[in-house]
Amino acid sequence: MRFTKLAFFTSCFLLLLILLNPLQSIAAGDEHDAHETTAEAFRPGEMIISHIVDSYDWHIADIGHTHITVPLPVILFDDGQWHFFLSSKFEHGHATYKGFELAKEGAMKGKIVKTAADGTQIRPYDFSITKTVFGVFVTSIIIVLIFISVANSYKKTRKHAPKGFQSLIEPLILFVRDEIAFSSIGKKHYEKFSPFLLSIFFFIFFNNLLGLVPIFPLGANITGNIAVTGVLALFTFGMILVSGNKNYWAHIFNTPGVPWWLKLPLPLMPIIELVGVFTKPFVLMIRLFANITAGHIIILGFISLIFVFGQTSLAAGYGISVLSVAMSIFISFLELLVAFIQAYVFTLLSAIFIGMAVEEHHHEETHETHHE
Amino acid sequence: MELVNPGLGLVFWMIVVFSVVLFVLKKFAWPSILQALKDREQHIEDALRQADITQEEMRKLKLNNEVLLKEAKVERENLMNEARKIREKLIEDARVKASSEADRIVESARIQIDNERKAALVDIKNIVAEISIEIAEKILREKLQTPKDHQQYIERVIEGKHLN
Numbered sequence: 288m289r290f291t292k293l294a295f296f297t298s299c300f301l302l303l304l305i306l307l308n309p310l311q312s313i314a315a316g317d318e319h320d321a322h323e324t325t326a327e328a329f330r331p332g333e334m335i336i337s338h339i340v341d342s343y344d345w346h347i348a349d350i351g352h353t354h355i356t357v358p359l360p361v362i363l364f365d366d367g368q369w370h371f372f373l374s375s376k377f378e379h380g381h382a383t384y385k386g387f388e389l390a391k392e393g394a395m396k397g398k399i400v401k402t403a404a405d406g407t408q409i410r411p412y413d414f415s416i417t418k419t420v421f422g423v424f425v426t427s428i429i430i431v432l433i434f435i436s437v438a439n440s441y442k443k444t445r446k447h448a449p450k451g452f453q454s455l456i457e458p459l460i461l462f463v464r465d466e467i468a469f470s471s472i473g474k475k476h477y478e479k480f481s482p483f484l485l486s487i488f489f490f491i492f493f494n495n496l497l498g499l500v501p502i503f504p505l506g507a508n509i510t511g512n513i514a515v516t517g518v519l520a521l522f523t524f525g526m527i528l529v530s531g532n533k534n535y536w537a538h539i540f541n542t543p544g545v546p547w548w549l550k551l552p553l554p555l556m557p558i559i560e561l562v563g564v565f566t567k568p569f570v571l572m573i574r575l576f577a578n579i580t581a582g583h584i585i586i587l588g589f590i591s592l593i594f595v596f597g598q599t600s601l602a603a604g605y606g607i608s609v610l611s612v613a614m615s616i617f618i619s620f621l622e623l624l625v626a627f628i629q630a631y632v633f634t635l636l637s638a639i640f641i642g643m644a645v646e647e648h649h650h651e652e653t654h655e656t657h658h659e
Numbered sequence: 660m661e662l663v664n665p666g667l668g669l670v671f672w673m674i675v676v677f678s679v680v681l682f683v684l685k686k687f688a689w690p691s692i693l694q695a696l697k698d699r700e701q702h703i704e705d706a707l708r709q710a711d712i713t714q715e716e717m718r719k720l721k722l723n724n725e726v727l728l729k730e731a732k733v734e735r736e737n738l739m740n741e742a743r744k745i746r747e748k749l750i751e752d753a754r755v756k757a758s759s760e761a762d763r764i765v766e767s768a769r770i771q772i773d774n775e776r777k778a779a780l781v782d783i784k785n786i787v788a789e790i791s792i793e794i795a796e797k798i799l800r801e802k803l804q805t806p807k808d809h810q811q812y813i814e815r816v817i818e819g820k821h822l823n
Contacts, residue, residue, distance in 0.1 A: 336661070336662065339662070340661050340662060341661075341666060341669060362668070396661070397661065398661075398666075412667065412668075413666065413667060413668045414667075414668040414671055414672070415668050416672070417666070417668065417669060419669055420668070420669060420672040420673075420676075423672065423673060423676050424676060427676050427677075427679070427680045430680060430684075431680060431683050431684065431688075434684055434688035434689075434692075435683075435687055435688055437688065437692060438687060438688040438689075438691045438692050441691055441692050441695035441696075442691055442695070444695075445695060445698065445699070446695075446698055446699050446702040447699075457696075460692060460693075460696065461696070464693070464696070478693075481689070481693060482684065482685045482689035482690075482693070483681070483685075485684075485689055486680065486681050486684045486685065486689070490677065490680060512665075512669065513662070513663050513664070513665050514665035514666050514669035514670045514673060515669070515673050517665050517670065518670055518673040518674050518677060519673075519677065521674075522677060522681070576663075580662070
């Protein structure tokens, strides 16, 4: 069941990538012409990708040929030296600063590179406060402030009914505690993991929601970035490793209830189980990333339609805009749902994995050990 | 492919930020929130249990009251019955006493009357005897001039008259 769902999501994601690739290649093919002719052809693939990937400055709008952006700090470590400067030094990729520039093409396109003497591009250690990092800072501050204030109102109301914002958050807290932590981990251990699960749930949920707000400083594609989801999955992974009991490890390296020839000359089962240990967080990472990115791509795709049609004829652009906006709004609503569902799924799966790691002996096992 | 290629810097910052968020929330937010929720749930459960207990007690009390009331009624009934019995007995006693007293009075009255009557009779006898003697004396003085007459007469009188 879970695997079919996973397969579905990954196939959807791959399909999207395949669908987008031709656009990109077409866009790349057009680039040459576009530079020669004065008209700037609209390239939806590029536009969409540039909106969902990370960048060094926060692009707000283009008016004519001026880009309105918020520059963000760049932090580089190269050849034993730290470099700090604002991304505005690059002048949107047109300038080189201290030997660093934004790569114009290739695998590192859009990233800060340094061109070595032999012409190859070297990537320095890049700790820049990029758009996504900045977005994470902002949403994290919001989350922390919200929950500190909610905690304070809990101190105030104590044993009485919740008030104000607290009553908005409380059903979610109870949902995570009762439906996720308690039901997946069990009565004995759930209290230990509740804070972690609550934190991860609200972190994802708020980032998903705030990622839909298209106003600076919100709206960075945070949970649609594989590094972000990867780190979140890494925390769950760490949690599993730290809390896994003897039983859990025994299950992996000496799976009970499996014929010995699957284990002994060739350790097939241990290998499969060990791979399973790593696929679990990997699944978490991919699922969240793919879902959120897909949502953003669809919305941007609908918006792109307006400009694609607008290029052929102005009337067609206006015509399609009605449909596009309507569809974008519809998808946005869907994304609100997805924001919750994905936060829920991530937390639930984390809880289930943790639950498996802390699970006590059960019948089957004791039975098996008696046999051996 | 940038989309699926996690950036080193982003991973680094994300680890830092999420660790801080996790730490701050774990330290300052969740304990008080979860504790408050638990306390409240406990409080509500206690209150509900208390309410149940109170209700049960009330029910018992009511039942008790009913029993008491019933007992009181029975008691009252008994008291009333007793009182009635006592009253009846008292009345009966009084009646018996009164009637015996009356009997006694009547008896003594009767005895007295009897005595009076006897005395009166004695008196009357005496008077009658005196009068008789007087009359007899007069008659005798008139008629019995001779001693023979006297004798005859006396005999006749004694024969004829049976005293008492």
